[in-house]
Amino acid sequence: xxxxxxxxxxxxxxxxxxxxxxxxxxxxxxxxxxxxxxxxxxxxxxxxxxxxxxxxxxxxxxxxxxxxxxxxxxxxxxxxxxxxxxxxxxxxxxxxxxxxxxxxxxxxxxxxxxxxxxxxxxxxxxxxxxxxxxxxxxxxxxxxxxxxxxxxxxxxxxxxxxxxxxxxxxxxxxxxxxxxxxxxxxxxxxxxxxxxxxxxxxxxxxxxxxxxxxxxxxxxxxxxxxxxxxxxxxxxxxxxxxxxxxxxxxxxxxxxxxxxxxxxxxxxxxxxxxxxxxxxxxxxxxxxxxxxxxxxxxxxxxxxxxxxxxxxxxxxxxxxxxxxxxxxxxxxxxxxxxxxxxxxxxxxxxxxxxxxxxxxxxxxxxxxxxxxxxxxxxxxxxxxxxxxxxxxxxxxxx
Amino acid sequence: xxxxxxxxxxxxxxxxxxxxxxxxxxxxxxxxxxxxxxxxxxxxxxxxxxxxxxxxxxxxxxxxxxxxxxxxxxxxxxxxxxxxxxxxxxxxxxxxxxxxxxxxxxxxxxxxxxxxxxxxxxxxxxxxxxxxxxxxxxxxxxxxxxxxxxxxxxxxxxxxxxxxxxxxxxxxxxxxxxxxxxxxxxxxxxxxxxxxxxxxxxxxxxxxxxxxxxxxxxxxxxxxxxxxxxxxxxxxxxxxxxxxxxxxxxxxxxxxxxxxxxxxxxxxxxxxxxxxxxxxxxxxxxxxxxx
Numbered sequence: 224x225x226x227x228x229x230x231x232x233x234x235x236x237x238x239x240x241x242x243x244x245x246x247x248x249x250x251x252x253x254x255x256x257x258x259x260x261x262x263x264x265x266x267x268x269x270x271x272x273x274x275x276x277x278x279x280x281x282x283x284x285x286x287x288x289x290x291x292x293x294x295x296x297x298x299x300x301x302x303x304x305x306x307x308x309x310x311x312x313x314x315x316x317x318x319x320x321x322x323x324x325x326x327x328x329x330x331x332x333x334x335x336x337x338x339x340x341x342x343x344x345x346x347x348x349x350x351x352x353x354x355x356x357x358x359x360x361x362x363x364x365x366x367x368x369x370x371x372x373x374x375x376x377x378x379x380x381x382x383x384x385x386x387x388x389x390x391x392x393x394x395x396x397x398x399x400x401x402x403x404x405x406x407x408x409x410x411x412x413x414x415x416x417x418x419x420x421x422x423x424x425x426x427x428x429x430x431x432x433x434x435x436x437x438x439x440x441x442x443x444x445x446x447x448x449x450x451x452x453x454x455x456x457x458x459x460x461x462x463x464x465x466x467x468x469x470x471x472x473x474x475x476x477x478x479x480x481x482x483x484x485x486x487x488x489x490x491x492x493x494x495x496x497x498x499x500x501x502x503x504x505x506x507x508x509x510x511x512x513x514x515x516x517x518x519x520x521x522x523x524x525x526x527x528x529x530x531x532x533x534x535x536x537x538x539x540x541x542x543x544x545x546x547x548x549x550x551x552x553x554x555x556x557x558x559x560x561x562x563x564x565x566x567x568x569x570x571x572x573x574x575x576x577x578x579x580x581x582x583x584x585x586x587x588x589x590x591x592x593x594x595x596x597x598x599x600x601x602x603x604x605x606x607x608x609x610x611x612x613x614x615x616x617x618x619x620x621x
Numbered sequence: 622x623x624x625x626x627x628x629x630x631x632x633x634x635x636x637x638x639x640x641x642x643x644x645x646x647x648x649x650x651x652x653x654x655x656x657x658x659x660x661x662x663x664x665x666x667x668x669x670x671x672x673x674x675x676x677x678x679x680x681x682x683x684x685x686x687x688x689x690x691x692x693x694x695x696x697x698x699x700x701x702x703x704x705x706x707x708x709x710x711x712x713x714x715x716x717x718x719x720x721x722x723x724x725x726x727x728x729x730x731x732x733x734x735x736x737x738x739x740x741x742x743x744x745x746x747x748x749x750x751x752x753x754x755x756x757x758x759x760x761x762x763x764x765x766x767x768x769x770x771x772x773x774x775x776x777x778x779x780x781x782x783x784x785x786x787x788x789x790x791x792x793x794x795x796x797x798x799x800x801x802x803x804x805x806x807x808x809x810x811x812x813x814x815x816x817x818x819x820x821x822x823x824x825x826x827x828x829x830x831x832x833x834x835x836x837x838x839x840x841x842x843x844x845x846x847x848x849x850x851x852x853x854x855x856x857x858x859x860x861x862x863x864x865x866x867x868x869x870x871x872x873x874x875x876x877x878x879x880x881x882x883x884x885x886x887x888x889x890x891x892x893x894x895x896x897x898x899x900x901x902x903x904x905x906x907x908x909x910x911x912x
């Protein structure tokens with residue numbers, strides 16, 4: 224009985240503490256300390272456990288570098304940042320719990336996340352609570368319509384794919400397309416975009432083969448794709464599980480699919496590049512310019528080598544570092560205009576600044592929160608990516 | 622040609638399901654324990670093999686030994702440390718046993734995830750290469766090996782259970798633990814033997830399936846679902862039933878893709894299971910009993 228009373232007492236105390244926290248203003252800066260105008264928390268709701276954890280770890284590494292850059296005052300940033308990692312497990316429910324914790328408990332004005340479906344799930348809360356939501360690893364075109372507080376630092380598929388289709392149809396003369404796609408937000412969006420672009424380019428879709436994000440046996444997928452007699456197979460999987468793409472590609476090749484393979488930037492990973500079956504595959508990529516001599520890129524290269532020696536820069540790391548740096552620059556902008564640091568002022572600053580010169584070059588935000596960059600068409604050759612052609616912003620087909 | 626390839630894939634996948642389920646079915650038939658933790662044994666076997674053969678570079682043979690030893694010990698720990706503690710005798714609490722077994726799957730999956738990360742590991746990559754069967758029909762070496770192993774395991778187990786002294790005793794235990802103890806004394810070591818033997822039977826499945834699809838820590842629960850489906854359809858505890866139902870489920874899943882898109886195969890599969898349970902509540906074949 225005594226134990227029960229102690230338990231009730233503790234529970235009451237915890238409830239009181241939670242209530243006290245909940246009553247604090249939403250989206251404020253780090254509350255109640257002398258740094259209230261100088262520091263800001265940035266949450267990363269990322270898959271830190273489960274099958275997608277390797278992606279989340281790369282995103283978190285990028286965020287760490289971004290936070291370190293801001294706290295070191297790189298580029299003249301004055302706002303100090305606190306990193307708040309939260310585990311989404313790449314699932315909507317834990318992601319929503321994380322978002323509530325970030326917004327209502329940790330009071331972070333900026334949240335970074337990954338995956339199209341999760342970004343869609345979190346967007347209503349972001350807009351409702353005026354919290355800036357930035358994602359740098361998803362490509363669904365649907366992400367352009369999620370409201371004024373949602374930003375993307377990775378070009379969406381509808382920006383990437385015109386370049387890819389243009390190159391494959393007009394340069395490589397590949398006209399019979401089969402689309403493999405995951406039956407979720409991104410996969411279906413990719414399919415929808417390609418259904419418009421491929422006929423526009425003068426080619427045709429001869430097969431659509433759906434796959435499940437949890438699938439690991441692709442032998443039947445290979446049989447169905449092979450039966451379409453396509454001369455190019457586009458892989459539209461989300462790659463939500465690490466190695467899902469390598470498993471798919473290997474099984475397609477062993478299942479007798481000999482056609483040219485193509486994919487969007489999300490497929491780009493060191494494992495895919497090194498995979499035997501992926502040699503010759505053509506895909507899109509951001510123009511990462513790791514040899515830039517600007518302050519941010521130099522700091523990024525130094526920090527990456529220090530935190531994870533031997534790791535090559537990729538968009539999963541760079542975009543998340545840039546997202547954090549952009550938020551810090553926007554916070555500085557708000558401060559310089561005499562405004563408090565919160566989600567509303569940071570979002571306004573991001574829309575006002577538009578063009579950010581950060582790691583690997585410029586990030587240009589559009590009014591809908593999407594970003595435009597030149598698109599590379601790459602080919603995997605001998606375990607390395609070679610640039611076949613660089614399309615300028617808005618380039619391809621038309 | 623697509624239909625033929627899908628049917629072939631279905632046979633291979635189905636026999637792999639059977640290979641996964643045979644050990645589980647054997648354990649249930651002898652001990653009456655719904656050993657869902659067999660899913661964890663599957664993951665443990667794959668990762669033990671991977672650690673020894675690939676990360677430590679000690680070769681395939683020692684990798685197989687490591688897999689057998691680890692899942693054998695796992696079987697001992699489950700029986701002696703979990704099921705015996707709960708009480709899996711004549712009137713054991715089925716739900717408590719099931720919940721404990723499921724809990725162990727979650728614990729093992731997460732421990733392996735902490736130790737190895739969440740990315741799947743490939744057990745024997747060389748088996749993932751394919752061979753043409755003429756025309757456009759292709760099959761991986763893992764698929765061929767899986768067929769052979771399933772047939773071999775079923776026949777081997779049949780011979781052991783029917784023709785050996787141990788087999789007779791295990792079947793007697795399966796028939797009635799009360800009678801067994803009256804006749805032969807304490808059943809404990811035979812229950813233990815059933816757990817060790819049943820657990821070890823998952824090793825071929827883990828190595829063969831893991832060579833093409835890879836094995837991830839989270840697969841323990843997925844395999845648990847397959848175990849339940851295959852075993853219920855086949856007739857709980859019936860080894861031949863497990864093989865037959867695995868084959869049937871694999872074929873249905875693959876052939877359903879001929880006309881239906883992704884996502885429909887589980888709907889078809891589990892609808893058929895529901896119908897089967899209405900028509901034949903005991904499964905395709907009668908549950909195994911001793912003689």
